[in-house]
Amino acid sequence: MKCFLSHNSKDKDTAEDIGKKLIDHGIDIWFDKWEIFAGESIISKISDGIDSCSAFVILLSNNSVNAEWVKEELRIAIRRRINENYFVLIPVLLEDCSIPAFLRDYAYLDWRSGQFDVEDLVRNIRRVSLKPDFVITKPITQIVYNSIIHEVKFTGYRGEKAYVKDTCLAFLKGKIDQVDRCIYYSGYLTNASSDLFSIHRKDVGTKHETWELVPKSNLPIQEEFQFNMRYLLHNSFNDEDEFWNYTIESPTEYICVKLDFRNANLIGDVSVYLREGSKSHYEETQPNLTSGVYIWEKLSPSFKDTYEFKFKWKAKSS
16 A cells, blocks of 8 residues: 655655654655655656555645645545545644645544654554454564465366465565464365465364464575465355455555466456445456456555455356
């Protein structure tokens, strides 16, 4: 997930400090000081910057509410918020000031005391609820994922077996003893393995289980490395209309899901939906079909979002 940080130049030191802390929590930041270079069009860069982000945080102060640049950034962000339901807009009140009319209907974070609760800001950016049983704590930041490729090869009538492989490109900020993963599925799971980690399966149920990934040897620190996890799922589907779920278990810059039906029967297209509670919404980006493999890609997906890949199996031949 990438966030645009709107502020007035007189608040730049505060904004930069907040931006660095958000990066430490796995949020990519568009901050003018880091993004605009001499000779570039400021208007174009700011407009492109807001368009490239899925969240917009505006720091409200007496400096910013009267600044023309901040007003223009807010205008662009409000337009996106009106047209795109999933675009996140968060006002942060740094001091007593006149809140712009467009923002008076928005709930804001109150930081007038001078105490910056960055974790609360991260929770709001990622839309993580504090409702009991749904609390998501800050993910482990010692391991950072640059990309995750989730490949599933279905075999047999209606995908009786699904061979799953996750290929992760990551780097470590420091030494780790283990990496925790939660695996969601239907049916039952066997043949769990990894090239660089020993897998300890815990809390095994009928819908999910927890894995403790323990490094088999010392992993490189501050260097990019690749590892994979493999497992086999049996009897994942029971009804004619089916879907495959994938949850973003680790913050990452890029996710690619490949659903291979070359050894299974499938009819029609695969459609992707973003699940929100009990409802699902049609995702703007849909998969492409290439030689029997549906490929879906997304940049900066939100941590803990769940995507449904819906499809329908062919009727069994008589």
